[in-house]
Amino acid sequence: MKIGILGSGAVGQALARGFARHGHEVVIGTRKSEIEGLPVATPEQAVTDADLVVLGVAGRASVQLAGSLSHLLEGKVLIDATNPLDFSTGAPRLFVGFEDSLGEQVQKAVPGARVVKAYNTVGKALFVDPELPGGPPTMFIAGNDDAAKGIVTQLLQETGWEVADLGGIEASRWLEAMCMAWVAYGARTGTWGHAFKLLGG
Numbered sequence: 001m002k003i004g005i006l007g008s009g010a011v012g013q014a015l016a017r018g019f020a021r022h023g024h025e026v027v028i029g030t031r032k033s034e035i036e037g038l039p040v041a042t043p044e045q046a047v048t049d050a051d052l053v054v055l056g057v058a059g060r061a062s063v064q065l066a067g068s069l070s071h072l073l074e075g076k077v078l079i080d081a082t083n084p085l086d087f088s089t090g091a092p093r094l095f096v097g098f099e100d101s102l103g104e105q106v107q108k109a110v111p112g113a114r115v116v117k118a119y120n121t122v123g124k125a126l127f128v129d130p131e132l133p134g135g136p137p138t139m140f141i142a143g144n145d146d147a148a149k150g151i152v153t154q155l156l157q158e159t160g161w162e163v164a165d166l167g168g169i170e171a172s173r174w175l176e177a178m179c180m181a182w183v184a185y186g187a188r189t190g191t192w193g194h195a196f197k198l199l200g201g
């Protein structure tokens, strides 16, 4: 697949390198002019050329950036990997929650795109080919378009994940809260190599 990744931070680079290892054609859509070892383009060009787009920018920028590319994202699968994390008071907190989520706000900003929330409940080190003693971890996803979730599920399964679909995009409220549980455990233990796994069902 041709995958356009918006954002050249830790998330964008980890996904780009991991997807490229699996034979996907990746490009990072960024305001930067170069990134070592990875192809870059403007956000507009990266979206235009892509079969699938990943939104991997800072949470505070995600809705505005997605909205500005709305016309180019029409019909495309858009993975929203972002979290509404606010570190301004020291301890992290969510700046959206309970009755709303970034996933829903992104979907509203790009009504023609098929948004799938994914990758937000785990650290970048495990995004692609996670190797854990307990076997494949579970990526929790949410979105309104079943076909889009099917495409994302296939991508996740080929890169080492089990997938649990929590339903429509409003379930992003729970996925974004799960990020806080992941961060809290890491902050308490000082380790960042953990992931969730759903057992039974």
Ligand SMILES: NC(=O)c1ccc[n+]([C@@H]2O[C@H](COP(=O)([O-])OP(=O)(O)OC[C@H]3O[C@@H](n4cnc5c(N)ncnc54)[C@H](OP(=O)(O)O)[C@@H]3O)[C@@H](O)[C@H]2O)c1
Pocket (backbone or CB within 6 Å): 006, 007, 008, 009, 010, 011, 012, 029, 030, 031, 032, 056, 057, 058, 059, 060, 061, 065, 081, 082, 083, 084, 085, 119, 120, 121, 122, 123, 124, 125
């Ligand atoms: N780090 C993790 O392990 C992890 C795991 C899961 C989810 N997440 C979430 O994924 C998102 C990205 O995280 P990150 O760790 O890569 O780093 P980040 O520092 O939160 O964001 C990185 C990218 O955001 C883009 N950005 C920032 N402000 C922008 C603006 N005003 N307009 C457009 N783009 C802007 C920049 O892209 P350019 O400079 O390239 O344009 C930058 O490279 C966050 O929402 C985070 O919560 C992070």
